[in-house]
Ligand code: NAD
């Protein structure tokens with residue numbers, strides 16, 4: 001219930017982190033950025049400074065490095081932590097489980113050691129809809145059971161959720177929010193920041209945007225024989241600016257009350273099929289996206305989307321951007337940055 005000003009944002013130059021920085025600034029929070037650039041680049045910082053017309057304190061360091069991480073806490077009075085820093089590629093996590101367990105779990109544990117040592121009272125954790133596993137109904141509620149993960153990436157999210165629950169039981173004065181993101185897409189309306197995966201994208205939207213600029217030839221839709229209205233899988237695609245705002249609303253709530261541990265789904269509450277998304281992209285941008293149907297991708301769930309009632313009631317969270325806005329903004333970012341984050345002058 002104390003005032004929050006300085007917010008340590010780990011992984012703050014990544015896709016969701018960078019958009020959250022913009023929303024934090026809009027709401028008068030002061031973000032302090034930590035990132036090891038393992039899946040981002042310094043140019044994102046340059047662009048954040050252009051968008052927000054200010055400088056940021058940035059620490060290029062690895063959260064798994066306990067000694068280096070402490071510098072951030074020694075040099076700043078941290079009021080809240082938003083912990084994005086993690087590896088997130090599901091397929092890679094299956095091939096390199098140790099890499100994922102080490103990075104995601106040690107980063108988290110180190111951050112928590114300093115949360116305790118430096119008496120930080122507010123913590124927000126990036127979790128994922130993946131913790132729901134194979135849903136037996138939609139929409140998904142926060143009270144639905146967490147199911148055994150099908151990959152090491154998902155396991156790290158479940159383990160950290162459990163560790164937070166244990167921690168919260170004995171540290172009731174610490175505000176902890178577990179935010180379960182559904183499928184973030186879209187980009188900042190400026191087109192200066194957005195999602196820029198290394199190599200061939202695994203996820204649907206970055207794949208579509210790269211087909212749109214001719215970098216990839218065509219999209220393969222993984223399966224059109226699912227029990228859905230058009231045979232393709234259904235997901236809850238949420239604009240990254242809406243998702244980012246969810247973090248600000250969480251901090252706002254922390255300032256008003258002692259929440260203990262809370263869990264919120266961040267999505268739109270609406271399911272969209274792969275084909276619907278591809279068609280929306282073509283319509284919104286007046287671009288043709290060549291696609292073919294291929295076999296199902298192993299591990300895909302047929303349908304998942306959020307119930308956002310709890311986040312709406314308790315945080316005032318409601319997605320404002322439509323699927324068309326998402327498609328426009330993703331395309332805008334990709335068209336402006338066909339070769340990724342090339343340096344631009346201030
Ligand atoms: P991202 O890879 O774009 O951002 C993560 C950032 O963390 C990167 O900039 C990376 O360089 C940094 N990082 C990784 N390990 C680090 C370490 N040890 N020390 C310091 N920095 C480190 O990913 P994102 O899409 O922005 O995801 C952010 C968080 O949200 C992750 O925890 C991810 O698991 C979670 N999440 C993402 C999605 C999604 O679809 N994008 C969905 C659900 C949950």
Ligand code: WQD
Nearest residue numbers: 090128130202203204205207220221222233235274297300
């Ligand atoms: C969406 C739909 C694919 C690519 C993943 C993680 C999840 C979370 C969000 C972090 C599916 C289809 C995809 C392609 C396709 N991340 N698709 N052709 O699998 O819902 O979720 O990102 O927590 O944990 O698993 O997202 O974008 O990969 O797929 O047809 O080339 O698009 O089969 O139906 P997913 P996605």
